[in-house]
Amino acid sequence: MKVYAFGFPKIGEKREFKKALEDFWKGKITENQFKEEMSELRMYMVENYRTNVDVVPSNELSYYDFVLDTAIMVGAIPERFGKYEGLSTYFEMARGRKALEMTKYFNTNYHYLVPEIESGNFELLENIPLEDFLFFRSMGIETAPRILGPFTFLYLSKKDGMWIREPGEMEKLFTRLVPVYRKVFEELVENGCGEILVDEPAFVCDLQKDHWNLIKDVYSEFSGFPLTIFTYYDSVSDYESYVSLPVKGLHLDFVSNTENLRNFEKHGFPSDKTLIAGVINGRQPWRANLKKVAELVDKLGASAISNSCPLFHLPITAQWENSLPDGLREKLAFAKEKLEELKVLKEFFEGKKVNLPEVSFEDFAVDESVSKKIKQLTPDSFRREKEYQERDRIQREELKLPLFPTTTIGSFPQTSDVRKMRARYRRGEISEEEYESFIKEQIKKVVRIQEEIGLDVLVHGEFERSDMVEFFAERLNGIATTQNGWVLSYGSRCYRPPIIYGTVSRTGPMTLKEITYAQSLTEKPVKGMLTGPITIMGWSYYREDIPEEEIAYQIALAINEEVKDLEKAGIKIIQIDEPAFREKAPIKKSRWPEYFEWAINAFNLAANAKAETQIHAHMCYSDFNEIIEYIHRLEFDVISIEASRSKGEIISAFENFKGWKKQIGVGVWDIHSPAVPSVDEMKSIIERVLRILPKELIWVNPDCGLKTRNWEEVVPSLKNMVDLAKKLRKEY
Numbered sequence: 001m002k003v004y005a006f007g008f009p010k011i012g013e014k015r016e017f018k019k020a021l022e023d024f025w026k027g028k029i030t031e032n033q034f035k036e037e038m039s040e041l042r043m044y045m046v047e048n049y050r051t052n053v054d055v056v057p058s059n060e061l062s063y064y065d066f067v068l069d070t071a072i073m074v075g076a077i078p079e080r081f082g083k084y085e086g087l088s089t090y091f092e093m094a095r096g097r098k099a100l101e102m103t104k105y106f107n108t109n110y111h112y113l114v115p116e117i118e119s120g121n122f123e124l125l126e127n128i129p130l131e132d133f134l135f136f137r138s139m140g141i142e143t144a145p146r147i148l149g150p151f152t153f154l155y156l157s158k159k160d161g162m163w164i165r166e167p168g169e170m171e172k173l174f175t176r177l178v179p180v181y182r183k184v185f186e187e188l189v190e191n192g193c194g195e196i197l198v199d200e201p202a203f204v205c206d207l208q209k210d211h212w213n214l215i216k217d218v219y220s221e222f223s224g225f226p227l228t229i230f231t232y233y234d235s236v237s238d239y240e241s242y243v244s245l246p247v248k249g250l251h252l253d254f255v256s257n258t259e260n261l262r263n264f265e266k267h268g269f270p271s272d273k274t275l276i277a278g279v280i281n282g283r284q285p286w287r288a289n290l291k292k293v294a295e296l297v298d299k300l301g302a303s304a305i306s307n308s309c310p311l312f313h314l315p316i317t318a319q320w321e322n323s324l325p326d327g328l329r330e331k332l333a334f335a336k337e338k339l340e341e342l343k344v345l346k347e348f349f350e351g352k353k354v355n356l357p358e359v360s361f362e363d364f365a366v367d368e369s370v371s372k373k374i375k376q377l378t379p380d381s382f383r384r385e386k387e388y389q390e391r392d393r394i395q396r397e398e399l400k401l402p403l404f405p406t407t408t409i410g411s412f413p414q415t416s417d418v419r420k421m422r423a424r425y426r427r428g429e430i431s432e433e434e435y436e437s438f439i440k441e442q443i444k445k446v447v448r449i450q451e452e453i454g455l456d457v458l459v460h461g462e463f464e465r466s467d468m469v470e471f472f473a474e475r476l477n478g479i480a481t482t483q484n485g486w487v488l489s490y491g492s493r494c495y496r497p498p499i500i501y502g503t504v505s506r507t508g509p510m511t512l513k514e515i516t517y518a519q520s521l522t523e524k525p526v527k528g529m530l531t532g533p534i535t536i537m538g539w540s541y542y543r544e545d546i547p548e549e550e551i552a553y554q555i556a557l558a559i560n561e562e563v564k565d566l567e568k569a570g571i572k573i574i575q576i577d578e579p580a581f582r583e584k585a586p587i588k589k590s591r592w593p594e595y596f597e598w599a600i601n602a603f604n605l606a607a608n609a610k611a612e613t614q615i616h617a618h619m620c621y622s623d624f625n626e627i628i629e630y631i632h633r634l635e636f637d638v639i640s641i642e643a644s645r646s647k648g649e650i651i652s653a654f655e656n657f658k659g660w661k662k663q664i665g666v667g668v669w670d671i672h673s674p675a676v677p678s679v680d681e682m683k684s685i686i687e688r689v690l691r692i693l694p695k696e697l698i699w700v701n702p703d704c705g706l707k708t709r710n711w712e713e714v715v716p717s718l719k720n721m722v723d724l725a726k727k728l729r730k731e732y
């Protein structure tokens, strides 16, 4: 039995990666010191592999993003960055003023940089995998370099602002790209490299026959090289074509669903290739039922095993988590523990006496009252008492808002004072009263500022929240938060996904105090601010022995209780944030109807408010093009979306939907940029939207929350936004 593993997190047990990277950006350490730190982390990763697995991957520590590294490798550097000058160009592309666009990596919460293909004159600019291979060689360690494959690279790239997905177009680009990859492989083999791990996760997407013909052509050009291909996050779209590729080994994900297994049973697996069975889950943090896993490996007759997908979706280790609920830590396996599981499996197959533990969740109490509520749900539970048109009439009477109402998405700058106070409170250095009065002061300040600027619907600023998901996770039953379970989201940015381990229910009001306090300070409506069930679930870990639908409904019921409490306290507008609603959709469209059915129900259950209550849904950075029919079924009254990057073009998705009647909050300010948007710039976005929507349906707001911005940018930008609304009211 041969053990492979890949994608071990690069952040380090104490987030050394983040620290070194940010120190380097701030000029606190030199380039050499930075590279030194990175080498230590690379050694740390490789040491973890070496103690547990047989094939040790290299080229896994990108300084920012591995897709960007691949773009550098093949010389795909847009004109505007000038001549490639090492790290300075690299970080300009990653986070400079004209940085590459960032988007979600498949259906995960990792964000990669979208390569821009301009000329398509690829060249081998820097053989990064070889450099890393030689680095380890010099330390006496043999590694198998891991490289993002050419198909996936193009699939994740854009040309002239559009995805490169059409087989004909891909084919043209491959003529120049394939020789570059060949060169990379050649140089590796010349230097004695015996195995190259090629990641092709795009093979699991909805591909057509023509794509697969292309893939076969591309890989036939590599047939002499010792390649092993890895696919994950779903089953491969064409199993038979996949297993006939002329390579040494093929990895298949047997965890994400059962389709690969069914295809294996139907079509078998060629005897001249190595099947690497991805059987240890890289996305969820639970210990595996190793007995069952061993049975599966047996059934597959696999002589090699691995994790199902990269391990960087997990924190490094659960070992030091001391404040988890009783019995939880024993059930957790983060990246390090996953490697150990692979090792135990190997030992088992080699006939060593090992014990294959069974994991059971039976000792976690089930809250029957919640299960009962879910059983009693009826179609009416997912439907508001009145239709939108009727609600709209009531709400307009109640709220009396002007045309083009202005608002923000929720958070205001989380300055270092705010973060420091929270840290001190968490460490017990200041009392609860002191912390709460500090938060109250922040709320008071932000309400005044919003009134002075002249916004129509105010928010309380979210100063009490560390993170929109963690905040609710800390307050709900059945969800644990970790002390050190950091996962990289992009660049140097980390977050700690909560762990949904039991029945989710509300312990009591979660947001009431802050929202009602804010409302008590103003005559203008203050929006209640909640995170929706799909986003809480999507950005947390959760159990796989409970149907996803059930978990989503549990959370939705808890959120709905909060909605009811806010209503009782006189709050007239409630926003439910669902930025993960689109991203959580399965990779394959054939599974969309099933997903959207329960996802829509969960949102509607949470949003089931009185007709008088105006429900806002916030979904930023989502592509609505193919999901507009589903969006239409959500029971909100207003949806706020990001629109500035596409200059309002995102609205075309709504244009194609006949009979769109609900209000849309148009994001006119790109909150990722430090630039203050001008009135005219924002006006052109609204004008684009006005071509398809009547003025009565349009709100004006930023793309997303203002948490990461500075006050110096926020005040003038919001003033411009309000000026814009005034101008629009005169003109239209």
Ligand code: GLN
Pocket: 409, 410, 411, 462, 468, 529, 577, 579, 618, 620, 704, 705, 706, 707
């Ligand atoms: N209300 C949240 C905020 O403003 C929304 C964040 C998000 O959509 N990612 O911070």
Ligand code: ZN
Pocket: 409, 579, 618, 619, 620, 703, 704, 705
């Ligand atoms: Zn947002």
